[in-house]
Amino acid sequence: MVQYNDRISGRFLQATVGWGLLALFLGFYAAFELKFGSGQSQKAFLSFGRLRPLHANLMVFAFAANAIFAGVYHSVQRLCQTRIWSDHLAQIHFWAWQIIQLTGLVTVALGYTQGRPLAEFEWPLDIALLLIWGLFSLNLFMTLHRRRTPFLYVALWFYIAATVGFGLIFTVNALAWPAGPGKSYPLFVGVADAMIQAWYGQGVNSFLLTLPCLGLMYYFLPKIVKKPLHSYPLAILQFWALVLFSVWTAGARLHSTSLPEWMQSLGLVFCLLLLAPGWAAVINGLLTIGRDDIKVWRNPAVLFFGLGLASFGVYVLFEALLAFKSIHIVVQYTDVISAQTHLMMMGWVGSMICGMAYILVPKLWQHPLYSRNLGRIHFAISLLSLVLMVLALGISGVKQGWSWLAMQDNGLLVYPEFISTVRPLKSLHTLRLVSAGLFLGGSLLALYNFFQTARRGQLQDASKPVEELILPEPQNRWERLERRPEALALAVVALMIISSLIQLLPLPSPQTDLKPYTPLAQYGRDVYIREGCHSCHTQVVRMALKEELRFGPASQGWEYQQDRPALWGQRRYGPDLHRIGGRYPHLWHYQHLITPQTMTSGTPMPAYPWLLKKRVNFKALAIRHATLRKLGVRYGNEDPVLLYQEEAKKIQENLAQAQITVEAEADLIALIAYLQKLGVVDGKQ
Incomplete structure (x- = not known):
């Protein structure tokens, strides 16, 4: 038995x-x-x-x-x-x-x-x-x-x-x-x-x-x-x-x-x-x-x-x-x-x-x-x-x-x-x-x-x-x-x-000559991942003429030297974002995230009003900055919190010119900063 x-x-x-x-x-x-x-x-x-x-x-x-x-x-x-x-x-x-x-x-x-x-x-x-x-x-x-x-x-x-x-x-x-x-x-x-x-x-x-x-x-x-x-x-x-x-x-x-x-x-x-x-x-x-x-x-x-x-x-x-x-x-x-x-x-x-x-x-x-x-x-x-x-x-x-x-x-x-x-x-x-x-x-x-x-x-x-x-x-x-x-x-x-x-083993190893994301943009990238934006948007323009006509120049491997993780995506319910940096003003991104239907009629994109209320955790920011440094990201000796506040203040002031009031510590500011960096290398797309 x-x-x-x-x-x-x-x-x-x-x-x-x-x-x-x-x-x-x-x-x-x-x-x-x-x-x-x-x-x-x-x-x-x-x-x-x-x-x-x-x-x-x-x-x-x-x-x-x-x-x-x-x-x-x-x-x-x-x-x-x-x-x-x-x-x-x-x-x-x-x-x-x-x-x-x-x-x-x-x-x-x-x-x-x-x-x-x-x-x-x-x-x-x-x-x-x-x-x-x-x-x-x-x-x-x-x-x-x-x-x-x-x-x-x-x-x-x-x-x-x-x-x-x-x-x-x-x-x-x-x-x-x-x-x-x-x-x-x-x-x-x-x-x-x-x-x-x-x-x-x-x-x-x-x-x-x-x-x-x-x-x-x-x-x-x-x-x-x-x-x-x-x-x-x-x-x-x-x-x-x-x-x-x-x-x-x-x-x-x-x-x-x-x-x-x-x-x-x-x-x-x-x-x-x-x-x-x-x-x-x-x-x-x-x-x-x-x-x-x-x-x-x-x-x-x-x-x-x-x-x-x-x-x-x-x-x-x-x-x-x-x-x-x-x-x-x-x-x-x-x-x-x-x-x-x-x-x-x-x-x-x-x-x-x-x-x-x-x-x-x-x-x-x-x-x-x-x-x-x-x-x-x-x-x-x-x-x-x-x-x-x-x-x-x-x-x-x-x-x-x-x-x-x-x-x-x-x-x-x-x-x-x-x-x-x-x-x-x-x-x-x-x-x-x-x-x-x-x-x-x-x-x-x-x-x-x-x-x-x-x-x-x-x-x-x-x-x-x-x-x-x-x-x-x-x-x-x-x-x-x-x-x-x-x-x-x-x-x-x-x-x-x-x-x-x-x-x-033959995969290309990252080079260190690419300028890293700023503390604000890196935190914005973390917000982007947290909200699952990569579920609907890719960040890779394929090497095909029709892709380049729609989104811009094809993505090159060296452009991803700072991307942990890679966000190449699996589905496009929205357009590819790898070349979106600098294409639109900060106000456009603000309105697109808060009231997407007013910017693009018929879009399935949801609104993200909670990004206005959620604030950055500066202690977590400092820990993440130190971790990336350990992983080989070439940060300088500047205080990441001060750099964050300085760049966020500029975006806040830009939005204020359009009568938009947003706290500099709001997650929305960080996400806008990240989107504006996509596809931009040394100030150029």
């Missing part, structure tokens, strides 16, 4: 549902704000710039990660035929992870953020997350050591790679120098930091989302259809291809920028190579389900697994197409990127989690599913909302991308004003809002189904005889790895380190 700890899986599954509903609600509310921009909340923590990273972080680290933990704890015990190594560590893992997500939710909403995609949490939370990830890894590997099975089934390979892979990329990306309890600056700077961000983003997709979901699919799918995996060797080959290829694709996210050309081309090659293992997983999964027994497809879990596999296949194809420079230049920074992200989270990850939940809830609470019909209705709603979301965002993105590049016969832009490329998208944003509402409604229906199932059963540890596993025989050629988790983990780490160093 083996007594499994099923309570821990149940707790993580409960957290998945709670966090998932909150994440979906925030996404729905953010879509509402984007559609009705002029009516956005006057509360800072409800502004779009803060909601967007909150939604993304909750979807990945609260919803998806909790679900993956639930599935891993459940499947590892059964694949190893032994109880989890430490119940206490599992409990610490559960509660600490929820506390980290809750603290991150509050701190990011309050403006404490690093401003880096999917790495917004500040350094204390980064350290806490790494410690808890280490405890989870320890529990996993010790359980593998205690296993009663002779070899490691392929699902365990995916778990091991995901555990060590995500720990590695998160550690590198989190390297920063603290400048107080709620502020830090990354060790990487400029182009190098932009590449690290892209590398980390691809790593999260691969090692935190894709690999664990594939592992869960390879465990749950054969059990639910009651037959072995279609091709075990194909799963092994696909595993190694995914681990190797996915590390090299980051450069494809930064086409037509100052990133070295060979890195961009390398990213394209490996995005194309990823098609093979991606579609191998899809084919392997679908052939495992088969089409002989139609009754199998009436199971909600199988339906969601099928949708997830189909979505993953389309996502991989998306990734390959977007890696081509001719396509990338059209759709990058448009809603096409959002369509790809939603295809990943709603279609691939979300569907796999739903399929797993329809298996786990009846099993853990030891009661049949309340209603399979409700499960099938939930599937239909999810499918409809996914199709609507991808179509709405895809059409919106292509339409806007072509509008950006449209040229007249005389060589001028057809739409020189950026807002003219945004206004026509309102109807498609309505469809996006409807899709988000449908998906949220379907999730509430699933919650009702799960609740009714759970209330009729009871969550408790399972005590069962050693069960018959539907597993293949071990392959002799992989025998050493199949019996030694440490060897497998070391092989994955070695591949990742070698591949990553080849890309990251």
